[in-house]
Amino acid sequence: MPRDHNIVSADVRPGEEISGAYKVSKEQRRAAFKAIIAFAKPHRMTFIYVFLCTIVAISADLLQPYLVKIAIDDNLLIGKNDFHMLLVICGVYLGLSVLSFGFTYLQNNLLQYAGQSIVGRIRKDLFQHITKLSMSFFDRFPSGSLVTHISSDTEALNQFFTQVFLSLIRDGMTLLFIIVLMFQLDPILACYSLILIPIIAAIAIAFRSYMRKTYQISRTQLSRLVAFVAENLAGMNLIQAFHQQKEQQKLFTEQNNRYFRANLREIRTNVLFNRSFDILANLSVAFLVWIGGMAVFHRSIEFGVLYAFITYIRQFFQPINSITQQWNTLQSTTVSMDRLYRLFTTMPDITDSAKAKKPDLAKVEGKIDYNRIQFGYQEGTTVIHDLDLHIRPGEMVGVVGATGAGKSSLMSLLCRFYDVQKGSVLIDGTDVRDIAQSSLHRMIGLVQQEPYLFSGSIVDNVRLFDTRISRDQVMEACRFVGVDSLIGRLADGYDTHLSERGSGLSAGERQLISFARIVVFQPKILILDEATANLDSHTEQLIQTALNIVSQGRTTLVIAHRLSTVMQADRILVMNQGRIVEQGTHQELLELEGYYEQLYRHSQGKAEMKAV
Numbered sequence: 040m041p042r043d044h045n046i047v048s049a050d051v052r053p054g055e056e057i058s059g060a061y062k063v064s065k066e067q068r069r070a071a072f073k074a075i076i077a078f079a080k081p082h083r084m085t086f087i088y089v090f091l092c093t094i095v096a097i098s099a100d101l102l103q104p105y106l107v108k109i110a111i112d113d114n115l116l117i118g119k120n121d122f123h124m125l126l127v128i129c130g131v132y133l134g135l136s137v138l139s140f141g142f143t144y145l146q147n148n149l150l151q152y153a154g155q156s157i158v159g160r161i162r163k164d165l166f167q168h169i170t171k172l173s174m175s176f177f178d179r180f181p182s183g184s185l186v187t188h189i190s191s192d193t194e195a196l197n198q199f200f201t202q203v204f205l206s207l208i209r210d211g212m213t214l215l216f217i218i219v220l221m222f223q224l225d226p227i228l229a230c231y232s233l234i235l236i237p238i239i240a241a242i243a244i245a246f247r248s249y250m251r252k253t254y255q256i257s258r259t260q261l262s263r264l265v266a267f268v269a270e271n272l273a274g275m276n277l278i279q280a281f282h283q284q285k286e287q288q289k290l291f292t293e294q295n296n297r298y299f300r301a302n303l304r305e306i307r308t309n310v311l312f313n314r315s316f317d318i319l320a321n322l323s324v325a326f327l328v329w330i331g332g333m334a335v336f337h338r339s340i341e342f343g344v345l346y347a348f349i350t351y352i353r354q355f356f357q358p359i360n361s362i363t364q365q366w367n368t369l370q371s372t373t374v375s376m377d378r379l380y381r382l383f384t385t386m387p388d389i390t391d392s393a394k395a396k397k398p399d400l401a402k403v404e405g406k407i408d409y410n411r412i413q414f415g416y417q418e419g420t421t422v423i424h425d426l427d428l429h430i431r432p433g434e435m436v437g438v439v440g441a442t443g444a445g446k447s448s449l450m451s452l453l454c455r456f457y458d459v460q461k462g463s464v465l466i467d468g469t470d471v472r473d474i475a476q477s478s479l480h481r482m483i484g485l486v487q488q489e490p491y492l493f494s495g496s497i498v499d500n501v502r503l504f505d506t507r508i509s510r511d512q513v514m515e516a517c518r519f520v521g522v523d524s525l526i527g528r529l530a531d532g533y534d535t536h537l538s539e540r541g542s543g544l545s546a547g548e549r550q551l552i553s554f555a556r557i558v559v560f561q562p563k564i565l566i567l568d569e570a571t572a573n574l575d576s577h578t579e580q581l582i583q584t585a586l587n588i589v590s591q592g593r594t595t596l597v598i599a600h601r602l603s604t605v606m607q608a609d610r611i612l613v614m615n616q617g618r619i620v621e622q623g624t625h626q627e628l629l630e631l632e633g634y635y636e637q638l639y640r641h642s643q644g645k646a647e648m649k650a651v
């Protein structure tokens with residue numbers, strides 16, 4: 040948001056709905072409108088210029104029929120035959136057309152510039168705001184709906200600032216000018232013409248709301264169709280493996296037909312509306328010709344006046360049509376404004392406290408203490424129960440246990456993606472809630488099962504776009520973890536462009552690149568979350584070697600489903616239902632003949648089965 044407009048009030052608490060059906064009070068709607076309009080304030084001079092350009096363009100347009108009226112009444116009909124005057128009128132007519140063209144062009148460019156700048160700023164601020172939100176927010180809002188907010192809602196605002204705003208000025212002023220000119224020409228005929236306004240407006244509004252419904256139906260059908268295709272493309276291997284092509288084709292045809300019908304209905308309504316408007320325009324002209332023609336017969340008005348009236352009445356329809364159309368756009372814009380405002384006013388759950396410290400990263404030792412913590416993602420559900428755990432600096436700790444035991448949650452608490460409900464998590468004796476998040480996240484390096492790679496070169500992915508880290512440092516890190524020979528085989532080596540989450544690289548290569556990140560950024564604490572799952576045994580071996588190298592001098596926490604990954608750890612924690620049920624070295628745990636031993640036997644059995 041612009042810094043001078045503080046809309047980030049504590050108006051929306053985390054947990055409230057953003058994208059679904061929610062009730063918006065009048066005050067909230069007003070606040071949303073004010074907040075979004077605040078983005079336009081730096082461009083107020085541009086809007087004033089647009090306003091002035093519009094007035095010039097409209098005046099130039101509307102004076103043209105008046106000129107023809109002068110030519111007819113003051114020259115042709117009275118038999119003056121003043122060619123010089125006719126020539127001047129033609130010249131002025133042409134001049135007005137050029138003036139209208141020039142100022143309309145200028146007005147459009149200025150408005151587009153302002154609109155695009157405003158929306159660009161909103162997008163930038165929104166993205167910045169979203170990146171600061173806590174993990175609990177992303178748990179509630181799937182990325183798909185956020186993408187829609189950022190793209191379509193901001194696009195709706197663009198329409199508001201360019202089309203709606205322009206229409207309200209241009210069409211409103213056009214109507215006003217036409218009415219003034221009509222009264223100037225002949226008040227009685229003007230009064231007759233005004234009877235038409237409510238009729239035209241009523242028909243336009245009725246049609247518009249129906250058209251909006253048909254438009255929405257066809258958009259919904261289209262997005263369903265697109266979603267269906269996207270799903271099918273993502274699961275193509277499954278479809279082919281299970282010979283589901285025919286079934287999927289049948290489903291696709293149904294969706295396609297629905298979209299086809301919805302589209303036809305939308306087009307039919309559009310054509311009907313436009314033609315009805317044409318008929319109405321012709322009827323209005325006929326009505327005026329009759330009333331005005333009688334007046335010309337009785338010599339109460341001149342023929343030129345009737346000509347100008349007929350031209351103006353035709354020009355009447357366009358602005359009314361356009362305003363009703365923009366009215367609909369305005370309605371959808373208010374919904375977008377509300378949604379964006381709600382996003383902007385959603386506060387992160389996790390923020391730096393006033394006393395947050397920024398410890399000297401070089402002095403971090405990596406001692407970790409979980410002091411009798413309790414945690415749950417939602418109120419009333421507890422995922423981790425009264426857990427007490429103390430880890431020495433430089434210790435390598437393996438964490439194993441069944442699915443849903445709380446292993447990843449434990450790591451999330453250390454990274455402070457969430458806050459504990461009871462107890463505390465300390466690093467080197469300082470509560471993570473008292474460490475600035477920027478420092479905390481530099482202390483901890485995270486390698487996940489599916490390491491995220493950004494669209495960019497391998498160098499950029501290793502140094503995370505931080506150009507303070509040199510290319511040589513990146514190459515050194517890659518050599519260190521043993522991924523340099525793999526990179527050497529790629530066509531562009533370190534400059535190979537990775538796209539779509541690192542597609543083109545194997546899971547193991549992606550893992551090794553994220554290990555190189557650790558070497559480059561030197562965090563004192565390293566977390567590996569299921570890093571060796573889904574890998575073949577050769578790649579697992581590569582990762583294991585890299586892990587041994589990277590974990591030197593770091594406190595390392597390794598979550599593993601494969602016990603082989605953690606057998607060498609200084610200590611292995613066995614978790615079950617949010618509690619540590621056993622801990623010790625591999626040997627000690629086997630001797631206990633408890634849960635770990637069962638897991639071990641089970642994994643051995645699997646290994647034997649594989650070997651057979």
Ligand SMILES: Nc1ncnc2c1ncn2[C@@H]1O[C@H](COP(=O)(O)OP(=O)(O)OP(=O)(O)O)[C@@H](O)[C@H]1O
Pocket residue numbers: 178416417422440441442443444445446447448449
């Ligand atoms: N973001 C979340 N929101 C709500 N509940 C969650 C969330 N993440 C995990 N849970 C729940 O918390 C519990 C512990 O999950 P967690 O991911 O910590 O287990 P895990 O031991 O790492 O499991 P896995 O080995 O399958 O990754 C599970 O019951 C899970 O359903």
